[in-house]
Amino acid sequence: MEQAVADRTAPSALAARVRRLPPEAGILLVLLALALAFELLGWVFVHQSFLANQQRLVVMILQVSVIGVIAVGVTQVIITGGIDLSSGSVVALTAMVAASLAQSSEAVRAVFPSLTDLPVVVPVAAGLAVGAAAGLVNGMLIAGTGIPPFIATLGVMVSARGLAKWYTRGAPVSMLTDPYAAIGSGAVPVVIFLATALVFHVALRYTRYGKFTYAIGANREAARVAGIRVGRHLLVVYTIAGLLSGLAGVLTSARAVSGQAGMGLMYELDAIAAAVIGGASLSGGVGRITGTVIGTLILGVVTSGFTFLRIDAYYQEIVKGGIIVVAVVADQYRRRHRLTAT
């Protein structure tokens, strides 16, 4: 027993230095290692560089930008100790609503024939509003009825998908205006993703909103006793998550230049995976936007890398699942280690 104690205290200088590193250091290393691995494999198997190809990198980030925007919101929900399963369906619903207000007058059978060629702010604002409303419903269910976030957002997930289909009786919405399509073209989604991440990184670290979010996740009862109006705060957090899903819906429909009820399928799980890979703990109180951004990039590198190696999409999913589980196991190991080290 004494032996064990001595062993634990011996490398304390190193341990202290490691502990002072930001928590993202580990996951950043994973990102770099994955990129390097693909680089090496690329030279061996397909005889080209993985990283020295700017276009590939842009496409890679572009592909995960939508997931990234959702993950920024989901991270905040996870920090409060909650979960949001509705993101993907809300993407579909907002994509439909926004697209229906973004149709050009050339559209043959517009959803609202009298509302075509509207200025681009209208569909964007509508999309954000619908997303925020869905988030507000999540928040009200959770704060008002006290049901677990898993159940509340599962309900909204199913209903929002249904609403998206009902909106046009299943028909896709196409022929969107050029200014609207521009939102999804080029590097715009990447810029929006990084800007969103920056805003909420600052919000979580430097505002009262952020402090309260962490406190609620760390110990909800203590947060209540400390004078935080927990229910009201959760309402805000879930509304923000919904708003960001709405933004993701706008981006998705703009990129596809159409709205379809099947959009955003499983996005919520990718977003949760990005947050968790980035170090957010589903038990609450832990998580950072920087980690989530890295987690999102890891998902992107894996997808892009496998495509680059011309590996079947089936294998991609299998490996992605493995990465999520390994990340969580490693996270729990780290947490336990920290607890016993004290």
Place this chain on the structure above:
Amino acid sequence: MGSAAATRVTPALLEVSGVSKSFPGVTALEEVTLLLKHGTVHALMGENGAGKSTLMKIIAGICTPDSGELRLEGRPLRLDSPRQALECGIAMIHQELNLLPTMSVAENIWIRREPLDALGLVRHRELNRRTRVLLERLAVDLDPEAELRTLPLAARQMVEIARALSYDARVLIMDEPTSALTEREAGRLFAVIRDLRARGVGIFYVTHRIEELFALADEISVLRDGRHIGTGTPRNLSRDDIIRMMVGRELALPTAAPAAPAGPVVLSAHGLSVAGEFDDVSFELQAGEILGVAGLVGSGRSKLAETLFGLVAPSGGEIRIQGSAARLDSPAAAISRGLGFVTEDRKETGCFLGLGVLENLEISVLSRDFVRCGVVRSGAARRACERMVSALKIKTRDLSERIENLSGGNQQKVLLGRWLLLKPRILILDEPTRGVDVGAKAEIHRLIMRLAAEGTAVLMISSELPEILAMSHRVMVMHAGRVTGILGREAATQVRIMDLAAR
């Protein structure tokens, strides 16, 4: 007491010798030596935090002692898990019952040991038959197939006892078994205990209720501050002897009496009630006054504090703050009226364990100060927290240290500091020095007295009578949800308070 070994003829059922156990920052048990004889009820008494529960957990295999030894009928006993203890015939009936609420009585009793048929399926008829036999032995009338959560607490307790017997337990540990029972249910339980005793079972019986000792116990041992103070029988110990043994301690308590308060009444309760918890509580609290609240666990004192702070809605009566009626529907509302509350359970309702000292200190004050347009003025907040850390002598490496790495006393100081940053007019403290080492305890005491001297009104709940007596201007005693007396400083003595608290 050291002569036990010399005079032994047949070995005692269970022998605890020289057992010590400490937790970070606190010594829970120090060299405790006790004997449990066959066919006896051995009561353990002591204040909260005296070490009774820790000792029982060691005997039941839940904790391992740092040093010392257990012997079962003379043979050394090493227990690494509760399951091992059960297999040696030592069973514990927990304060919080450890049963599976959605399973049947029979399933609860025989879990892991269900009779199986050749296919490995459970033989339910046999399971229920065995259960019936067992329950008959206890003279308890229960349906083996009843789902546990549908049963009243007393019946569930019987199921726990039946489960213990199903392991042929020879040592039974009961931790305050009557705390949630009605008088009639307790009477039935006593009959069962006496029957078990007659069969040679040895029973450790932890209780706060002195009456029960005289009704039930063959031997009584008192623990205080983790030490074994003495053992006697109901015949050679009087009620007053036991109280003296429990509370008579030398503590680094403030010796100077607190200055008499002269301020106006800032907080008052008028006929305040919460259904099922406490009833018709009225008192007044002056600025600069420390009102001690004494009472046993379950007397309603903590619920009263929670009600005053807006955590529990009163079912009747009125709270007045500075003369005007206050409707406190949330802690946030209470805080805005100038209240602060250090709860009794640091871990559950106080600390944000995963977060740093800074976050733990500043969280409440951020609702009011150090924020401009939602953005925290982190420099100013940090400086205020640093001042608080040095003023309260909180021992921490720096403000970013996680609070879970601090000792209990320092955690408690952080929680006090959280409220002091808000400068509350009324501070409610529930067990402010529980699980705090002696040095930090004295500092916390001085701090509370200084706050009162500066005009803060303090309502202090404590199970430690010396603390209550040394600090309070007046003492309010509660029993079973009612105020049984409010004593002035002169009239308040340990015996008088115990008398009102345990009547």
